[in-house]
Amino acid sequence: MISVKEAISIINNNIPKSKEIQLSLLDAQKHILAQDVISAINMPPFRQSAMDGYALHMHESLSYKLIGEIKAGDSHKMSLMPGEAIKIFTGAAVPDSTNAVMQIEKTSVTNEILTLNETINLNTNIRPIGEQIKANTIALSKGTKLNAAAIGFLAGLGITSVTVYKNPSVGILVTGNELVKPGNELEYGKIYESNSIMLQAALLDSGIKKCNLYEVNDDFLNTKNSIEKALKENDILLISGGISVGDYDFVKGALEELQVETLFYKVNQKPGKPLLVGKIEEKLVFALPGNPAASLSCYYIYVKPVLKKIAGELDENSSTKKEIKHDFTVNNTRSQFLKAAFLDNKVSVLSHQQSSMLNTFALANCLLHLPEGNYELKKGSKVDIYHI
Structure with a gap:
C-alpha cells in the first residue's frame, strides 16, 4: 500500500502524451489550443x-x-x-x-x-484599422482554453477551425450483481446503479462530452471480456467496483490476465483504499472502488488531473491552503479526503462522511485532505483542499 503522494507521482509519470486534432470552432469549445492562432486580417479591417x-x-x-x-x-x-x-x-x-x-x-x-x-x-x-488586432499577429496563443468569447473572437477573424489538444476517449465499466438501473423495480437485496451516471457527469465537467458505457455481472470471464473490449475502444478506462478482495471481485485478476501492468494497488487513504491504477501500451486503467463517495473522491484526486493534462491544461493535482472554520479532531491511520464546503474563505467539514453516502457530497465544493495521525485542528488552522 502506497501513500497519496506516491500514487500521484506514479500517475504523473505515466500520463499518455497529448494528441492534436483539427476541430470546427463550436466543437472546439472548452478545448485547449495546441498551436498559436494567427489572424489573417486586421480587425477592424476598415476605419x-x-x-x-x-x-x-x-x-x-x-x-x-x-x-x-x-x-x-x-x-x-x-x-x-x-x-x-x-x-x-x-x-x-x-x-x-x-x-x-x-x-x-x-x-x-x-x-x-x-x-x-x-x-x-x-x-x-x-x-482605426487593426485597433483590436493587426494582420499576421497572434490572435490567441497556444495553451488558451477556448470559451464562448474566444470562439466569437476567432469567428470574427474569419477562422472556421483550430488545432486543439484532443480529449481522450473514456470508457466506464460498471460491475455488480446487485445493481439495477433507475426506473426499474427495486427488488429486495438490490440497489440502484448510480456510479455510471455520476462519473459521466463528472466527465462532462472535465470537458469529456461523451463516453462509452459497459456493464458486467460478477463473473470472471464476462469481466475479462468486457474489459478487453473497453480497452480496445478507449484511451482511458474507469472501472467501478469489483476491485476489492471479496470472492466475487474479479477485476484485478482479469486485468492481470489481459497483461495490464499494475502501477499500484491500494492507497493509504480513506475513502478509496482499494484503488488500482494500471497501464497497457499508452492506455490507463483506473479501477475505482464501488462505493459512490469513494469512487467520486478518487476521480477528483487522480482521474480529473490526468484528463486535464492530456487535454493540454497545465495545472495537475493542485491543492490550496485554506483556514478551517471550526475545531476538528483527527484519529486515523490513513489519509482522509473529507467532503467539505468552502465558503467565505473558510472550510467546513460536512456530515455523512461514509464512503457509501453521496447526500452531503452533493453539497460539497471541495475535498479536505488530512494526513494520517492523531492530532487536533483548531479553528483557523491551515488545511489542504482540492476544489471540485
Whole structure:
C-alpha cells in the first residue's frame, strides 16, 4: 500500500502524451489550443464608426452640409470635402476623407444642414484599422482554453477551425450483481446503479462530452471480456467496483490476465483504499472502488488531473491552503479526503462522511485532505483542499 503522494507521482509519470486534432470552432469549445492562432486580417479591417451619428470632414465651423448616408455593411465609398458630412451608423465604414464622428445626440439638422452642439476632436468615435488586432499577429496563443468569447473572437477573424489538444476517449465499466438501473423495480437485496451516471457527469465537467458505457455481472470471464473490449475502444478506462478482495471481485485478476501492468494497488487513504491504477501500451486503467463517495473522491484526486493534462491544461493535482472554520479532531491511520464546503474563505467539514453516502457530497465544493495521525485542528488552522 502506497501513500497519496506516491500514487500521484506514479500517475504523473505515466500520463499518455497529448494528441492534436483539427476541430470546427463550436466543437472546439472548452478545448485547449495546441498551436498559436494567427489572424489573417486586421480587425477592424476598415476605419469603423463606433457610434450612430455623422461622419465629418472637419473645418472651422460647427455647421456641415449633409451629402448622404452609410449604413453598416455598405460597400460603396464616398469622399467628403471640408465642411461636408454624412449620416453614419455603428459598425459602418468611415470614408478616408472624414476625420471624426459626432454622435447623433449632440447634433441637430435643418434643411440638410447639420449643426454640432459642441466642438469635437480629431478621430473621435472612429475605430482605426487593426485597433483590436493587426494582420499576421497572434490572435490567441497556444495553451488558451477556448470559451464562448474566444470562439466569437476567432469567428470574427474569419477562422472556421483550430488545432486543439484532443480529449481522450473514456470508457466506464460498471460491475455488480446487485445493481439495477433507475426506473426499474427495486427488488429486495438490490440497489440502484448510480456510479455510471455520476462519473459521466463528472466527465462532462472535465470537458469529456461523451463516453462509452459497459456493464458486467460478477463473473470472471464476462469481466475479462468486457474489459478487453473497453480497452480496445478507449484511451482511458474507469472501472467501478469489483476491485476489492471479496470472492466475487474479479477485476484485478482479469486485468492481470489481459497483461495490464499494475502501477499500484491500494492507497493509504480513506475513502478509496482499494484503488488500482494500471497501464497497457499508452492506455490507463483506473479501477475505482464501488462505493459512490469513494469512487467520486478518487476521480477528483487522480482521474480529473490526468484528463486535464492530456487535454493540454497545465495545472495537475493542485491543492490550496485554506483556514478551517471550526475545531476538528483527527484519529486515523490513513489519509482522509473529507467532503467539505468552502465558503467565505473558510472550510467546513460536512456530515455523512461514509464512503457509501453521496447526500452531503452533493453539497460539497471541495475535498479536505488530512494526513494520517492523531492530532487536533483548531479553528483557523491551515488545511489542504482540492476544489471540485
